[in-house]
Amino acid sequence: MIGDDIDRALIVATQGGLPLVGEPYRALGEELGISASEVIERLGRMLESGLIRRIGAVPNHYAIGWTANGMTVWDVDDAEVDRLGGLVGSLPFVTHCYRRPRSLPAWPYNLFAMVHGSSREECATKARDIQALLGAACRGSDILYSTRILKKTGLRIGA
Known part of the structure; x- marks a missing residue:
């Protein structure tokens, strides 16, 4: 179960990927009204609890030649x-x-x-x-x- 409204908003904000900026956790924090360190702590807690499975890059395998x-x-x-x-x-x-x-x-x-x-x-x-x-x-x-x-x-x- 999602911990609170901020956790839910964080999931919604990241489900399409992290912002493509130099400091994505800071950008997320600004969007949600929390610090970058709180974004990282919340994501870590959600990973540890199994609420989210991973945070990672998902390459387009066709674009990299795996057809x-x-x-x-x-x-x-x-x-x-x-x-x-x-x-x-x-x-x-x-x-x-x-x-x-x-x-x-x-x-x-x-x-x-x-x-x-x-x-x-x-x-x-x-x-x-x-x-x-x-x-x-x-x-x-x-x-x-x-x-x-x-x-x-x-x-x-x-x-």
Whole structure:
């Protein structure tokens, strides 16, 4: 739950990104009527509590040349999926990793990991690295390639 009205206003003010200025926390503080140090303290508290997950840059992977985007899907032993998912998610080239329920018999996959590259071959190489990490716990896999961007924003809350 959001701590108070200032926390809510801070989330609304930052959900589209930090201000693109030399001192973004100062700019936010001025907008909200608080100091830059209070902005930093509040964001830190919200990170620690899990109210927000991260503060970071989100590059446009198409603009930096990663035009091949593959969601790798894996049929991993349920007894190992959480442990192995943590390892896959920590790979530097995996941008999203999560567990999802299977939909048998048509969809046996329960582990998903997004990889990006300048070509499908580069994505396939990264998938082979994931396969090597999963080892015998993996019973099958596939790569679903993006064909177009439908949405590039996260959850937004209103003011």
